[in-house]
Amino acid sequence: MPFQAPPGTEDVLPERVPLWLRVEEAVRRVFGAYGYEEVRAPVFEYTQLFHKSTGEVTDIVEKEMYTFGDAEESFSLRPELTPSIARILVEHSLFAKRNFWKLFYIGAAFRKERPQKGRLRQFHQLGVEAVGSADPALDAETILMFQHLLRDLGVTRYEARINSIGCPECRPAYRELLRKAIEPEIARYCENCRRRLGRNVFRILDCKACVALTEKLPPVIEHTCAKCKEHLAAVEKALAGAPYKVDPRIVRGLDYYTRTVYEFRSDLLGAQDAIGGGGRYDTLIRDMGGPDVGAVGFAAGVERILLCLDAAGAKIDASRPDFYVVAVDGSCRPEAFRVANSLRGAGLAGDLDFEGRSLKAQFRTANKSGARTVLVVGPDEMARGKVKLKNMQDGTEREASLDEARAILKGGTT
Numbered sequence: 001m002p003f004q005a006p007p008g009t010e011d012v013l014p015e016r017v018p019l020w021l022r023v024e025e026a027v028r029r030v031f032g033a034y035g036y037e038e039v040r041a042p043v044f045e046y047t048q049l050f051h052k053s054t055g056e057v058t059d060i061v062e063k064e065m066y067t068f069g070d071a072e073e074s075f076s077l078r079p080e081l082t083p084s085i086a087r088i089l090v091e092h093s094l095f096a097k098r099n100f101w102k103l104f105y106i107g108a109a110f111r112k113e114r115p116q117k118g119r120l121r122q123f124h125q126l127g128v129e130a131v132g133s134a135d136p137a138l139d140a141e142t143i144l145m146f147q148h149l150l151r152d153l154g155v156t157r158y159e160a161r162i163n164s165i166g167c168p169e170c171r172p173a174y175r176e177l178l179r180k181a182i183e184p185e186i187a188r189y190c191e192n193c194r195r196r197l198g199r200n201v202f203r204i205l206d207c208k209a210c211v212a213l214t215e216k217l218p219p220v221i222e223h224t225c226a227k228c229k230e231h232l233a234a235v236e237k238a239l240a241g242a243p244y245k246v247d248p249r250i251v252r253g254l255d256y257y258t259r260t261v262y263e264f265r266s267d268l269l270g271a272q273d274a275i276g277g278g279g280r281y282d283t284l285i286r287d288m289g290g291p292d293v294g295a296v297g298f299a300a301g302v303e304r305i306l307l308c309l310d311a312a313g314a315k316i317d318a319s320r321p322d323f324y325v326v327a328v329d330g331s332c333r334p335e336a337f338r339v340a341n342s343l344r345g346a347g348l349a350g351d352l353d354f355e356g357r358s359l360k361a362q363f364r365t366a367n368k369s370g371a372r373t374v375l376v377v378g379p380d381e382m383a384r385g386k387v388k389l390k391n392m393q394d395g396t397e398r399e400a401s402l403d404e405a406r407a408i409l410k411g412g413t414t
Contacts, residue, residue, distance in 0.1 A: 008113065008121025010303075018316045023153065023305055024106055027126050030149045034141065036104040036128055041084035043108060047074040053083035053284060055200070055255025064111040077110035082256070082281070082297060083288075085129045090290040099293070100132035106302070118272040118304050127278070127299035131285060134294030136231050139260040139280055140238030142298055146264060146276065147242060155266070155308045158275060160243060162262040163221055163250035164232040165202075168283065170225035174218075175201055181217050188213060205251045219248035231259050256281040260296065268311035269304060276300025322409050323350035324366035328359055328378030336377040339387060339402060343375075346406050367392065373409060 005011055012020060028038065047067050054060050066077040078084055085103055088094070094101060106126045113119055128145065130138050143160060150158055166174060178201045186194055189210050196203045205214055221232075236246070244262075252261045261279035269275070278298025286292040323343055327336040333356075340352045350371060353362045366374045376388040386399045389408065400408060 006121070008115035010120060015316070018318055019306060019309060019314065020302070022316075023126070023302055023309075026149060026152045027104065027106055030145065030152055031104040031128060034102070034145050036102040036130075039085060039088060039103045039105055040107065041078070041081060041088060041105065043110075044075045044077050045084055045087070047076040049083050049087060050076055050079065053086060053256055053288065054080065055203075060111065064113055066110050066112055079111045080109055080299060081105050081107060081125055081127060082129060082284075082299065085297075086131075086284055086288045086290070086295075089131060089285065090288050095132070095291050095293070098132075100130075102128070102130050104128045116272065118269055118301070118307055120303060124302035125299045126302055126305075127276075127297060129295060129297035131295040131297075132293045134282060136234035136260070137238045138294075139231075139235045139296050140242075142278060142296055143239060143244065143262055144242055146298055146300065150264070150275075150305075153305065153309060154312060154314060155268075155275075155305065157268050157308070157312070158264055158266040159245065160262060160264050161245055161247035161250050162232075162235065162239075162260065163247055164224050164228050164259050165220050165251055165257060165261050165279075166224040166228050167258050170223065170228060171202075174220055174223040177218060177223060178202070178204070185213065200255070202251070215249065220251070221246070221248045228259055235260055250277075252277060252279055256284040256287075258282045262298070264300070266308050268308045272304075274301075275304045275308065318370065319349075320370040320372060321350045322348040322371065323373045323375055324362075324369055324371035325350065325352040325375045325377060326359060326362035326366060327353065328376065330356065332377045332379065332382060335382055336375075339375060339377055339405075342402060343406060343409065346410065348406070348409050375405060 047065070050061055050065060060079045065079050067074060069075045085105065089101060104127065107124065108122055109125050110122050113121060115121060128142060130142060143162070147160065179197065182189070182197060182201065182204060186197055189204065190207060193204045193207050193210050204210065205217070205220070207214065250261055250263055257279045259280045259282070261277070263277035264275040265273045266275050267273060276299055278296070280294065280296040282294045285295055325336045325340045327333045336352050340350060343350060351369065353365065363374065372392060374390045374392060376390065378388070381387055381399065384399070386401060387405050388397060388399055389405055390397045
């Protein structure tokens, strides 16, 4: 049986790489414009990091992590990146350098899920973490920044939905309200929800299998405290003029979220319509051993964004090489190699034949590559210390020394 990529992974072939680069370049350009700095974390961490931060009673920790090692030293491939960023901030005492950090990342993450379109076992996330402030304007900035990124990429069919899930002061009363509302109907809930009732009732709100039941439950936004209501009002004021809607049913499936939560969805994705999401997590840094500071951030799936670009008919403008060198016969191949490398050394991009093909076949490849200029190296040209330059746009030809050819190509004319 031929080897195949493991289920839930995908190979990024050369023709797709320019689209990936477009997304990555847009991330660095847009996030950098808002003052965010890039950070990179290991692809695996101590398993306990995710138990502590993501939450013991979450699908990610309970069912989806790839874990290895033993009881004394257990590691897991990262299923998300926020815990790693929090660890970096605390472990490296970055708050001793300054109180407020804006960080962003792009990297692979891993979840043991049933593979399907837009949901892979190895996927890639881009995201931001703004740590050190409880200012609601910062919540709005992350939402606006993600909208800016999507616009920059040409994704216009999306909607932003926001909600407030309260804080440690108001959630206990809502937790008890939920429990009393669910208990009489618990037999109708799925096995996971029945187990979660006594452990973490909030996780029931995030269950995709029990949506018909949870839609009837009292929404959390109606049971938040005055401070949380104030916070959400300030977020909405800062979002004035931006497209969004308040959705009382938006909850995030991770334990560390507080107050503002939000999601971005697109009908370009079909049933798996979430592009990304995030929210505020004002207790996570403290719980990880750092200072008691506010924080907010989001993560988005790179593959989901690429699916949106595909559905929108995004075109890839492949870069055109500056030159292609062809050898008239085998005796000219060493000189063709020398010419190509001399031009590359001058900062020009181009290629030549390594298959010993005919002159006609070399010209076909040069034409297919989109090279602006073909340099012909033949016995006659070599005898005169020249190369022949052919402009592939208008067909004009001329002879020049290698130094002259280099200057002509760098000037953008032939």
